[in-house]
Amino acid sequence: MGELFADIERNEEPAVLLFDSADPDYFLAHYDITTANAALVNSLPAGLTGFHPWIDIVVRLGKLRAVTISAIRGRARGAGSELVLASDIRFASRERAVLGQMEVGFGAIPGGGPAPWLPCVVGRGRGLEILLGGEDFDGELAERYGYVNRAIPDAEFESFVVRFARRVSTFDRQALADIKHFVNKVSLPADEEFPPQLDAFWQAAARPAFQGRHSKAFEDGFQQRSDVELRLGEYVGQLVERTQTAGVQEV
């Protein structure tokens, strides 16, 4: 993605970038915080902002000259939700989209900075509920909250999104860039909001409470094609009880 963004930043095209997923169940499940993935991420070249690669992506995404659209079918939780919040426009399949920030259920603040976007997308109260409750939001509720622009019946979803993206792609690139520039002037979160939230996430990830819950979740099927991942919002609400029953000690 960093390379794709660099290409757009150099060439000022394409006019529209549409994110979707080939997996019917997942748009983008969430961040992988295993040691293996940490090694992989650490080996990436530094992004243009100098921030951690994931923060680099969400910060650059908000400023990209292209119009960015997330077409959400399946689950977009954690980093998936952060990606769609950093996109300009969010369309969701009414029957199949699931959005959420489940990190609180593991004992952490989300690291990719949903907090700076949410008050200007869904308002302060609903933003606090999304982050403090850690629940799953289906397409219909996500639209009611403003978490997505619109929820479209799944049968019409692809044609709706493609039509909209094609339409915008016929428009003048300078006009699109001017519009985004002036909306960003009054609504883009400041870059410096993001790194302290990732730091707070790593601090949380080092706490025993997080590690106990995380181990138990991995044991139960977290980060695998499992029932736990399909209904992760519900699952994290039971995690403390499960962790305690399993005898994992919290300090």
Place this chain on the structure above:
Amino acid sequence: MGELFADIERNEEPAVLLFDSADPDYFLAHYDITTANAALVNSLPAGLTGFHPWIDIVVRLGKLRAVTISAIRGRARGAGSELVLASDIRFASRERAVLGQMEVGFGAIPGGGPAPWLPCVVGRGRGLEILLGGEDFDGELAERYGYVNRAIPDAEFESFVVRFARRVSTFDRQALADIKHFVNKVSLPADEEFPPQLDAFWQAAARPAFQGRHSKAFEDGFQQRSDVELRLGEYVGQLVERTQTAGVQEV
């Protein structure tokens, strides 16, 4: 409430504070501006912020380490609406909740500062309508406007709210506090917004227009268990006409 907040500020618990009411008709009717109550409030010790006791409550509420949830059944007008706006999350009974800021109907700006919250909760236009129109909002309309997070059918209201509060209370306190901190950084009104609005309220309360309307309203059943209180939003729309008919002079 000041003592309860001080306790939470010292002890960092409980994790969740849930406001509800034992009265089926009223969550919190409104502020009592009789002389008797003024004497009572003036005898209270100064709050931690140094502001008037009611401003002290709403300002500290927004920053409290606990997650604060208002479970609104019955009427939450004036200071009741201000309390729920200063809460993190607002759930309403679809059939029984009524919210509103009726102060404008008496000739005053609300004193407890709903103006700084509303644009970031319901947007600028709907916020202006709530404050300038002074009408009652039922649960369904309050949800459509974003005045509450969600309106829940009354039959499921208690179980919904209790389930949500219990869920959040199992989460890690530091994670909850981190999330609230970072959302507050981008959406909490500045403390100094509040005192000038209370000053403007007291100035209004000293004007003859306010006093005439207020006297008439007391005469008609204001601040008593009466039809006037039950349908206060509608009543204040008739107040000028009633005041004039009653021969109360406005200067």
Place this chain on the structure above:
Amino acid sequence: MGELFADIERNEEPAVLLFDSADPDYFLAHYDITTANAALVNSLPAGLTGFHPWIDIVVRLGKLRAVTISAIRGRARGAGSELVLASDIRFASRERAVLGQMEVGFGAIPGGGPAPWLPCVVGRGRGLEILLGGEDFDGELAERYGYVNRAIPDAEFESFVVRFARRVSTFDRQALADIKHFVNKVSLPADEEFPPQLDAFWQAAARPAFQGRHSKAFEDGFQQRSDVELRLGEYVGQLVERTQTAGVQEV
């Protein structure tokens, strides 16, 4: 309008200013950018802000002591949408209102500054969609997005709006002005946001891409009582194709 505003600014009345239209199809179609109109606008006396006359109107509208209500029946696109966004409160006929910012379809950023209002009215994502997509929003969708406060069934529209305006007009002018002052403190766009956006519009209007599309649209019925104006949102999505088919060259 400048004179009407000056009158209100001097006399502090009326308390309520209600904008509606006698034309069943149009609330305010859009700005007229023909040379003839430019000559007319240039002959107007400078407004109080020193800005271009249209920017002068929208900037003063937001600060006007009167409560301003747009009652939208028929089309409010471009400058029509800008007028309603600068109003305090927006009510729409559910069946007959159409709102939109179609400028992007001609190759321009809107010049009257909807960008500074939209994030605080509909949120960042929906604001970007309105401006980048350039589509028509009917009353029902405009309400779902928060683009209008409420969409009212057309049969009840007039009585709803008149009742609301009459109600507010009985309230104390100082209370209304105080409320607007404090909401403006936290949500009124800064004056200086507006002129650069009008500059960007004029720059766009001088580009060949804009001129080709504009000529073609005039040829097809733009700015006349025509099918093109009735369904302008849909039409601008076909404009590039029509321009190319017609052999108009874009550089």
